[in-house]
Amino acid sequence: MSTAAGKVIKCKAAVAWEPGKPLVIEEIEVAPPQKMEVRLKILFTSLCHTDVYFWEAKAQNSVFPRILGHEAAGIVESIGEGVTELVPGDHVLPVFTGECKECAHCKSEESNMCSLLRINTERGVMIHDEKPRFSINGKPIYHFVGTSTFSEYTVVHVGCVAKINPLAPLDKVCVLSCGISTGLGATLNVAKPTKGSSVAIFGLGAVGLAAAEGARLAGASRIIGVDLNSARFEEAKKFGVTEFVNPKDYDKPVQEVIAEMTDGGVDRSVECTGNINAMISAFECVHDGWGVAVLVGVPHKDSLFKTHPMNVLNERTLKGTFFGNYKPRSDLPSVVEMYMKKELELEKFITHEVPFVEINKAFELMLKGEGLRCLIRME
Ligand code: NAD
Ligand code: ZN
Numbered sequence: 001m002s003t004a005a006g007k008v009i010k011c012k013a014a015v016a017w018e019p020g021k022p023l024v025i026e027e028i029e030v031a032p033p034q035k036m037e038v039r040l041k042i043l044f045t046s047l048c049h050t051d052v053y054f055w056e057a058k059a060q061n062s063v064f065p066r067i068l069g070h071e072a073a074g075i076v077e078s079i080g081e082g083v084t085e086l087v088p089g090d091h092v093l094p095v096f097t098g099e100c101k102e103c104a105h106c107k108s109e110e111s112n113m114c115s116l117l118r119i120n121t122e123r124g125v126m127i128h129d130e131k132p133r134f135s136i137n138g139k140p141i142y143h144f145v146g147t148s149t150f151s152e153y154t155v156v157h158v159g160c161v162a163k164i165n166p167l168a169p170l171d172k173v174c175v176l177s178c179g180i181s182t183g184l185g186a187t188l189n190v191a192k193p194t195k196g197s198s199v200a201i202f203g204l205g206a207v208g209l210a211a212a213e214g215a216r217l218a219g220a221s222r223i224i225g226v227d228l229n230s231a232r233f234e235e236a237k238k239f240g241v242t243e244f245v246n247p248k249d250y251d252k253p254v255q256e257v258i259a260e261m262t263d264g265g266v267d268r269s270v271e272c273t274g275n276i277n278a279m280i281s282a283f284e285c286v287h288d289g290w291g292v293a294v295l296v297g298v299p300h301k302d303s304l305f306k307t308h309p310m311n312v313l314n315e316r317t318l319k320g321t322f323f324g325n326y327k328p329r330s331d332l333p334s335v336v337e338m339y340m341k342k343e344l345e346l347e348k349f350i351t352h353e354v355p356f357v358e359i360n361k362a363f364e365l366m367l368k369g370e371g372l373r374c375l376i377r378m379e
Helices: 049-056 171-178 179-191 206-217 232-239 254-261 274-284 310-315 328-340 358-370
Strands: 009-015 024-028 037-046 071-079 091-094 134-136 138-139 155-156 159-162 198-202 222-226 243-245 270-271 294-295 317-320 348-354 373-377
Touching: 009 358, 024 155, 024 358, 037 091, 037 171, 049 134, 049 358, 049 373, 071 171, 091 179, 091 328, 155 328, 159 232, 159 328, 171 179, 171 328, 171 348, 171 373, 179 206, 179 270, 179 294, 179 328, 206 222, 222 232, 222 254, 232 317, 243 254, 254 274, 274 294, 348 358, 358 373
Parallel strands: 198 222, 198 270, 222 243, 270 294, 294 317, 348 373
Antiparallel strands: 009 024, 024 134, 037 071, 037 155, 037 373, 071 091, 091 159, 134 138
């Protein structure tokens, strides 16, 4: 046990005081973990577009002041009552959606939507006592998706923590705690393209390129990347994307462009943009009779998906997924092993790196559409 176990820890955190305003590095108090909770020392974190949406809070309901961040890697500092699977010193990845291992979802082979710990973007408190563990001079600071990794220390429910191989480099596997596993799993676990098939990927950010990586691993022969930002295309070649479509270059819907390129439609599509029009196009561009489209992007809260029912009757399937259908505690350790066995490359996703005090630079890069993942070093 660390000497701070059971005591409040004072440390630095990047606090989002108001929507869209730069984060402020503050000294905060982090309370000890309560029943079924663990306190983690975060060593690396990275920025995912979902953090930016809830920071902008233009379209989503939000809670402020808040500590954002959910893609990270760290070490268990101390554990609360009832925690038996983790001990201080374990290397872990926190995950925004949990696995209690007891509910109907956790017991189902098909679902990772745990009833107790599934993603909840509006909750800013711990489920045990409905209180936050963060404060500044006693005033509450709220949590984000149960992880709040933009802090040197955070408190997380034990069900939202995957224990991983202690030999895995935390500055690399950090990106598996959200974006890369999400994209990879969306293809491998949900779209399931067969060898030689065609796959369209909408959105070539880190999540989309991880989905492309999944298509490459599955042996797809055509991987069509769709993005409004043509600057993404050069980078995407490293991820096995074979063709590119910028919807802005055409005066007809992109689903028609793709249908013409592929003799009626792609076998599979994976949407990783969060844009409702891209979601509809991703569905309508799959081949009738067998095509499957998978939605991954987090939509605007008022978005409605509209398509003619005939598109479905014609035997197209629409699916969606959180975290690539991986169960965080049961499945994530084996995704880390894929990296350890060199089946999966993570280095190419990490295009930038900043020290924690410069965390706002990571936001600027994402808003400009530059790079894929920006690693934020806590020390
Ligand atoms: P990113 O911003 O790095 O990449 C998104 C890409 O989509 C950009 O390149 C952008 O130019 C492109 N794009 C936007 N609108 C488009 C359109 N209409 N047509 C084509 N391309 C378009 O973001 P990211 O971190 O890779 O995340 C991608 C999405 O996945 C986000 O919506 C994020 O919230 C979501 N996400 C979902 C899960 C999940 O579990 N379902 C997990 C992580 C992230
Ligand atoms: Zn559960």
